[in-house]
Amino acid sequence: WTEVRAYPSSAGLAIYFRDVSERMAAREALRTSEERFRFLTKATNDAIWDWGLDNDSLWWSEGFETLFGFQRSQVEPDIASWYNRIHPADRDHVKNDIHKALDGDSEVWICEYRFSRKDGSYATVLDRGYIIRDESGKAVRMIGGMTDLTQHKLAEARIREQAxxxxxxxxxxxxxxxxxxxxxxxxxxxxxxxxxxxxxQGRVLDELLDSDVQVFGLADQQVREKGEWSGEIQHRSRTGTRLTLDARWTLLRGSAGEARAILSIDTDITQAKLLEQQFLRAQRMESIGTLAGGIAHDLNNVLAPILLSLEYLHTILEEPDVIEVLQTMEASAQRGADMVRQVLAFARGVEGRRMEVQVGTILKETEQFTRDTFPKQIAIELQLPEQLPSVMGDPTQLHQVLVNLCVNARDSMPQGGKLRISADRIVLPEQGIHLRLQVLDTGTGIPPEILEKIYDPFFTTKDIGKGTGLGLSTTLAIVKSHGGFLQVSSEMGRGTCFEIYLPASQQGGEESQASPGEEALPRGHGQLVLVVDDEAGLRQAAARMLETHGYRVVQAGDGAEALHVYSEHHQDVAAVVTDLMMPVMDGLVSIGILRRLKPGLPVVAASGLGSAEQEEQLVRLGVRHFLTKPYAARALLTALQELLEAP
Known part of the structure; x- marks a missing residue:
């Protein structure tokens, strides 16, 4: 490039030529740079600004209008257009920060703050500026850009909330x-x-959690093939506890659809599964109770005529050898009746009547039971003093308590050992005289960490199918219902001792372990008794026994027949002995009708399956004597004597 200048002179026209290529190149470069700057401000979404520090002039790019909604022509032409729109809470901080950069030797300034929009809201912006200085280092110009971070910040907030x-x-x-x-x-x-x-982090999941290999492999295969899997899986926690999880696996894919990872959401359902098992066990126990009730009723009806007939034979036979056989048969039948009561009490929680109990007899029966059924390598010892206090309680339930503790002791001695059952009298401070029962074994002992859990329902350390986890919880409930308490001490490898404390009876004195003499059975005086039972064998056995002991008897097979028989003999019938569960018309209905026909008619009710509801109905009908089958001749004769000789 050449610059030409012409001037008139005395000699004519003077022309000057000067090479200005460098100047034109610099101008072209500046134009290109400014054009590039304009294109850049149009291409970016940022608000580009140029601040002249000598006069505080401030230029904004079109991005200022796009981001914040202000028209450039309508805002202040100087730095006030920026400063006045900073959020009041950020203003001093930003001002101090930028002047610190200008007054120092920084080349770059970066700050994050809130900047006003035309609609009154505030955008969060990241502002970056480049500081231009003169030869002396003084800041003369600053060029920068503002990036709107609002959406980014909102996204970060959502991510934090989701996290x-x-x-x-x-x-x-x-x-x-x-x-x-x-x-x-x-x-x-x-x-x-x-x-x-x-x-x-970085660990292989199935190795870390000792996962169920089969289920884990199936889950992995299905999630890869179908994109998802759900089901139950077992993992082991860091403490070694086996957990049951409800797991949902989802295959995560990339933008191209390729498999990238597996998302697993696991819900711990260990306790829920345990509750489910407990519920199923409770249902089974309820079913067992229903079944036991039916069986108990039928067995009691079978055993009742046997026991009554055996007692009848005692009265007509005198040969010692025959009497000994009869006693053996009677003891076996009575033991069968006791077993039925025990099964019923365990399965259905039947609440027996409280009576004065001579616990020595129960201890001897428990000893005999353990000797007959426990392995021979377990040595069994019974320690009974000469005198023991009696207690008020249910003998069947107390027998169940001792059997439960003895069975647990047996299970703790798989290789054999020693089982000691003992009882003694003890005086507790402020509580008075108590009977203390002890069941001590030399088994494996109870670990200290589970000692507080042993009374929890369904808690068991036994293998599946070998224990319900109800033994000790039932034992504790029975002991508490008798006003007593239970203590346990155990040492690993040495054995366990359970101690039962029951308050002594206030009605009786000390029980002696000597066998009492047999009293004569009560007799009638020719009174007519109506015997009602749908079991012919029991009805006939009861009639025979009553006739042998001084009564006259008429019989009926159900409640309806009983009303017919009574109508024929109503002037002579002195008392009624009736079963409660019979076809056609049950005992409760027939008792109600008979009592309306003859108020105050003496009635003895009997059933092979007694219940609290039945007893409440009998009380409302005025019946005070109830016998549980199989009943002994003495029980029936005593009940009749009390009714017929009452004033």
Whole structure:
């Protein structure tokens, strides 16, 4: 490039030529630079600004209008257009920060703050500026741009909220790569499994949690083939506890559809499964109770005529050998009746009547039971003093308590050992005289960490199918219902001792272990008794026994027949002995009708399956004497004597 200048002169026209290529190149470069700057401000979404520090002039790009809604022509032409729109809470901080950069030797200034929009809202912006200085280092110009971070900040806030929700979740949320290595481990996973995120990161999941291999393999195959899997799986926690999880696996894919990872959301259902098992066990126990009730009724009806007939034979036979056989038969039948009562009490929790109990007899029966049924390598010892206080209670339930404790002792001595059953009298401070029963074994002992759990319903350390977990909880409930308490001491490898404390009866004195003499059975005086029972064998046995002891008898097979028989003999019938559960018309209905026909008619009710509801109905009908089948001749004769000789 050449610059030409012409001037008139005395000699004519003077022309000057000067090379201005460098100047034109610089001008072209400046134009190109300014054009590039304009294109840049149009291309970016940022608000570009140019601040002249010598006069505080401020230029804004079109991005200022796009981001904030202000028209450039309508805002202040100087730095006030920026400063006045900074959020009041941020203004002083930003001003101090930028002047610190200008007054120092910084080349770049960066700051994050809130900037006003035309609609009154505030945008969060990231502002970056480049400081231009003169030869002396003084800041003369500053060029920069503002980036709107509002959406980015909102996204970050949503991510934080979602992360907080994930951390608050009780579920274990984890992400695995396709080799099952953990890449994400939520706070819920830490709570469920016990491993921290740092400890779990990078570990192979099925190795870390000792997963059920078969189920884990099936889940992995299905999630890869179908994209999802759900089901129950077992893992082991850091403490070694086996957990049951309801797991939902989802295959995570990339933008191209390729498999990238597996998301697993695991809900701990261990306690729920345990409750389900307990519920099923409770249902089974209820079913057993119903079945036991039916069986008990039938067996009691079978045993009742046997026992009554045996007692009848005692009265007509005198040969010693025959009497001994009869006693053996009677003892066996009575033991069968006791076994029926025990099964019924255990399965249905039948509440027996409280009576004065001579516990020495129960202890001897328990000793005999253990000797007959326990392995011979277990030595059994019974320690009974000469005198023991009696207690008020249910003998069947107390027998059940001792059997439960003895069975637990047996199970703790698989290789054999020693079982000692003992009783003594003890005086407790401020509580008075108590009977103390002890069941001591030399078994494996109870670990200290589970000692407080042994009375929990369904808690058991036995293998599946070998224990219900109800023995000790039932034992504790029975002891408490008798006003007593239970204590246990145990030492690992040495054995366990259970102590039962029952308050002594206030009605009786000390029981002696000597056998009482047999009293004569009460007799009638020719009174007519109506015997009602649908079991012919029992009805006939009862009639025979009553006739042998001074009564006259008429019989009926059900309630309806009883009313007919009574109508024929109503002037002579002195008392009625009736079963409660019969076809056509049951005992309760027939008793009600008979009592209306003859108020005050003496009635003895009997049933092979007594219940509290039946007893309440009998009380409302005025019946005070109830016998549980199989009943002994003495019980029936005594009841009749009390009724017929009452004033």
């Amino acid at each position: 907080a929700l994930i951390d608050q979740s009780r579920d274990a949320i984890l992400v695995l790569d396709l080799e099952h290595q953990v890449t994400f481990w939520s706070k819920g996973a830490e709570r469920v499994y016990g491993w921290t995120a740092e400890e779990a």
